[in-house]
Amino acid sequence: MDGNWDDLRVFLAVARAEGLTPAARSLRLDPATVGRRIARLEADCAQPLFSKSSLGYRMTEAGARLLPHAEALEQAVRAGAGALAGAEGLRGTIRIGAPDGCANFLLPQVCAALSKTHPELEIQIVALPRVVNLTKREADMAITVSPPETGRLTVQKLSDYALHLAGHRDLLRAHPVNVLEDLSVHRIVGYIPDMIFDRELDYLAELGLGPARITSNSVAVQLHLLRAQAGLGVVHDFALPAAPDLQLVLPDLVALRRSFYLVRHADDQKVVGLQQFSSEFSAIFRSTLAQAERIA
8 A cells, every 4th residue: 555644644533533523623624635535545455444334434354454553653653753852842732631620620730831841832631521532542641530450551640639528608607517417408519420430439429428419520510519509519629729719518527539640552652752741741730739739
């Protein structure tokens, strides 16, 4: 085959997104262009690489054979680009996936600091109320609350963090909570039970609270519910500086500790730029988290 890297890049995007439209969005191309690129590559290979249906694009056997070779070339291109990082800083695009609580209340400060050091670098934050799929290259690296147990990934513990029960100051002034029994007069805010994507997020079950009467799959929405005096809920201590109208409830009795992990593709350890970025990212992340918890 005579396919070039640009066509193989499009092939990888379609294989991971399982469709032209989502692949086009990630490539910043229009779907028609992506379709033409795939058709050209299939003509080069003299066989179909995808089976097309109303459900999307699924790789054929030939596509599955091509996939590891395209990924190897992608890795080589990334490694070459990373080797070009010099004194002027990193260049290119790095996408970070994270749970929405971390993405909303920690990553803006972390990425703002990194962008000052590397002004030519484009940093993308993907906030998802689920685990980011690195295998499908939804991101270059991801922050998780549990270390993954499968996949060709490297896992680095970033830091522990604290969570406490909290509520609006006015609500607690009207209905004080001095002992555990006082919680019974308050509604509980929490996750939608069937949308808890990691057992580490099942806070209410561990604390013996609930059931939650007002729920969301988003940490940010839960925080705003507390600020609207909808009830009491478990919050990250690092999010409290963004909500000065909230206060902790029975902090010595109702408390949790969790951990953040930085997860990357195993092959990306060979990419100089990503190694440098992850090292700087980890250091700034830890200091940002520690400062936010001190303020809280």
